[in-house]
Amino acid sequence: MTIRNVRDHGQRYRPRMACLKKVENVVLEMQDPKTGVKSQTQRLVITTIPHAITGEDIVAWIANRFKTDAAEARAMGTMMVAFGYIYPLQDHKRLILKPDTSLYRFQTPYFWPAQQWLVEDTDYAIYLAKRNIRKKGMLELYEQEQYNNLYKWMNHKWDFIVMQAKEQYRAGKERKKPDRVVFDCQERAYWVVHRPPPGTVSAMDYGHDRMVDPNMEEVKVCIMFIQQCIMRPRVKSSVSIGALIKYTTTYKEHDPFLHTCLPSSPWITDDVTYWTLNMPNVETPTKMRVERWTFSFGELLMDPRGRADFRLFLKKEFSGENLAFWEACEDLKWGAAETMKEKAQQIYKTFLARGAPRWINIDGKTMDITVKGLAHPHRYVLDAAQTHIYMLMKKDSYGRYLKSPVFKETQKKAYQYILCMNCVPQLCRFTAPVPHLAVYTGICEAQSTASPGLMTLPNSAACPSPISVAIDSTPASERRFDGNGGPSSSHFPSIAEASVSEEEKQPPAPKSRMALSLSRLLRRGCNAPSVFASLSPKCAVASGGGKVQPLGVEPLAQPQPRRIANFFQIKVDIPPECRIYPIDSEDEEDDSADTARGGVKEIICPWETVTKQDGAG
Numbered sequence: 001m002t003i004r005n006v007r008d009h010g011q012r013y014r015p016r017m018a019c020l021k022k023v024e025n026v027v028l029e030m031q032d033p034k035t036g037v038k039s040q041t042q043r044l045v046i047t048t049i050p051h052a053i054t055g056e057d058i059v060a061w062i063a064n065r066f067k068t069d070a071a072e073a074r075a076m077g078t079m080m081v082a083f084g085y086i087y088p089l090q091d092h093k094r095l096i097l098k099p100d101t102s103l104y105r106f107q108t109p110y111f112w113p114a115q116q117w118l119v120e121d122t123d124y125a126i127y128l129a130k131r132n133i134r135k136k137g138m139l140e141l142y143e144q145e146q147y148n149n150l151y152k153w154m155n156h157k158w159d160f161i162v163m164q165a166k167e168q169y170r171a172g173k174e175r176k177k178p179d180r181v182v183f184d185c186q187e188r189a190y191w192v193v194h195r196p197p198p199g200t201v202s203a204m205d206y207g208h209d210r211m212v213d214p215n216m217e218e219v220k221v222c223i224m225f226i227q228q229c230i231m232r233p234r235v236k237s238s239v240s241i242g243a244l245i246k247y248t249t250t251y252k253e254h255d256p257f258l259h260t261c262l263p264s265s266p267w268i269t270d271d272v273t274y275w276t277l278n279m280p281n282v283e284t285p286t287k288m289r290v291e292r293w294t295f296s297f298g299e300l301l302m303d304p305r306g307r308a309d310f311r312l313f314l315k316k317e318f319s320g321e322n323l324a325f326w327e328a329c330e331d332l333k334w335g336a337a338e339t340m341k342e343k344a345q346q347i348y349k350t351f352l353a354r355g356a357p358r359w360i361n362i363d364g365k366t367m368d369i370t371v372k373g374l375a376h377p378h379r380y381v382l383d384a385a386q387t388h389i390y391m392l393m394k395k396d397s398y399g400r401y402l403k404s405p406v407f408k409e410t411q412k413k414a415y416q417y418i419l420c421m422n423c424v425p426q427l428c429r430f431t432a433p434v435p436h437l438a439v440y441t442g443i444c445e446a447q448s449t450a451s452p453g454l455m456t457l458p459n460s461a462a463c464p465s466p467i468s469v470a471i472d473s474t475p476a477s478e479r480r481f482d483g484n485g486g487p488s489s490s491h492f493p494s495i496a497e498a499s500v501s502e503e504e505k506q507p508p509a510p511k512s513r514m515a516l517s518l519s520r521l522l523r524r525g526c527n528a529p530s531v532f533a534s535l536s537p538k539c540a541v542a543s544g545g546g547k548v549q550p551l552g553v554e555p556l557a558q559p560q561p562r563r564i565a566n567f568f569q570i571k572v573d574i575p576p577e578c579r580i581y582p583i584d585s586e587d588e589e590d591d592s593a594d595t596a597r598g599g600v601k602e603i604i605c606p607w608e609t610v611t612k613q614d615g616a617g
Contacts, residue, residue: 020083020114027085030061031106037061042089042103047177049089049185052105055098058086074099082203083113087189093197105182111190113204119194122161125150127191129165142197250295254288262288277415280304287416294402297394301326313406314397321358322389322397325351329386333379344377352385362388 030036042052055077062073077097080086081104088094089103097104109115128147132139139147151158172180196202253259264271277286285305293300293309300306307323314320328351332343351360352370362370366384373381401407 020112023080023083023085024112024114026065027080027106029065030058044089044181047181049103049105049178049182052089052103055100055102055104058097058104059099070099079203082193084111084189084193085113087185087192089185092185092188092192093200095192095196095200095203105185107189108186111186113193121150121154122157124191124195125154125161126164126168127187129162130169133165133169140197146195254292281308285410285414287411287414290411290414293407297398300398300401309406309410310397310401313401313404316406317397317400319397321351321360322393324358325360326386326389326393329382332382340379341377344374344381347382348374360385360389 037053037057039051039053041048041050043049058077059070059073062068062076063070066073066076074097077086078095081088081097082095084107086097086104087107089105091102111117124146128139128143128150131143132147154161172183175183193202194204256265261274263273263277266272266274276282278289281304289303289305293303293306300310307327311320311323314323325347328343328347332340332347335343348371350356350358352367352374353359362385366388370382370385
């Protein structure tokens, strides 16, 4: 038996599995008389069956054809048996492929699954009735049970079923015996696949049938849709990345993982102040929270406190029904299912009906869609009206709210928390020589017009070092040192005096100024954070010695920053008459008598000393 092509035998379209066509091509190759599986005529008890094949030949052919192992070939052969392309001649109930001398046979294309015959109960009843006539009532147990059930269900047309069974049985007896036996085996294999015995898995259970015929017109529609999708303008990757960067930059300070959590992280310090200040309906929000309301209208509606503030604004503008309708739609969408119908009717009576107490202004088309949907209410029946009101508030009310006195008053009363760093900065952070600068004073205040000679580094810190404050707060006339770093009667020379006395004699090597600054710091006992903070003229300590200070409407009184003498000095060769001195510095008077001298050498860092060769010691 050689099959040259596969036809549907004029049958109408029925759903197919994706793998069936591929299996059919393999079965066609297996039946080729030259390159296919070797077949033989097998003699049974009283008759012969043509074109019988063995299981081991099937496994060997599949393994050789697809270059795979025996286990994979056996699995593929079992799939062919399960789908009904090959059926066993002996143990017909077990739809598996045995890799031995068990006999199998190829199913006729008329019974292939690709035909997708509708497996109706009437055809199955005719088959069971014909077997009951031929076997004289000796059916299988499960077949007998199915026969009785079908008799009860189809009692009204059972005479027609029995008549069809007798006609088919009479037509079968007119065939030759080998042909009759082969047809009986093929029909039995078909019904074993589509009506398997209880407890077995059917390979034909693949879900719901597709109700659309994938003909040429449908394929053309799919191609046209795909072409439209390809031609649709899409956003460039640079634009998308820019939007992501903008979003991240906007929300960076509001992310506790990317920014400092103020006043403190409750997950680390066990302080619930952060949660208390950010409660949903807190009376006075924080400035960070109010700032999020300006990002988008969705952020404002997402925050219960912001929604309450927006409700107050709409109430003053006599348009509070818009926000009330939006909140009612959200309650309907996310509420319980048993109260859905009651809520929908209440919303209709309050906002949509003629003469409603809080009637909303929407267009007629949206109103018609909403009213028709309320006949059978569901969670999303008010989506059209809710979207219309949302866009109305976003485009009209939201912009005016951000400029209204209501928002400005809330923004004015909001709490703001700043972080006061009480840690000790690194010494000599700014020791690099800067051209055209003579002295770095370390003062954080902006330069005033009254003191043009005062200069600061452009990268100076907001708060000066407390160590430098402790050292430089001592007047120059009171600074004394000895060989051990303690006080003595010897006067600490200024920069000008050091340059004058350098030619006369070499003074004993003094101890570095860093050692002096550290010793003074230890003697003053600046170990507590409050002491460090008190040394800084810019950073105030909150009540209780904490690191975070709330700023309300009235800021706390801050002490006036004092002028601080220079600590870090920069080495530069300039004429003495052009040098820049801090205000009230004693070095200016000490050096006034030496203006006739040439250029002098300044000191870069306090631990450097002047040598005879005008170098740093």
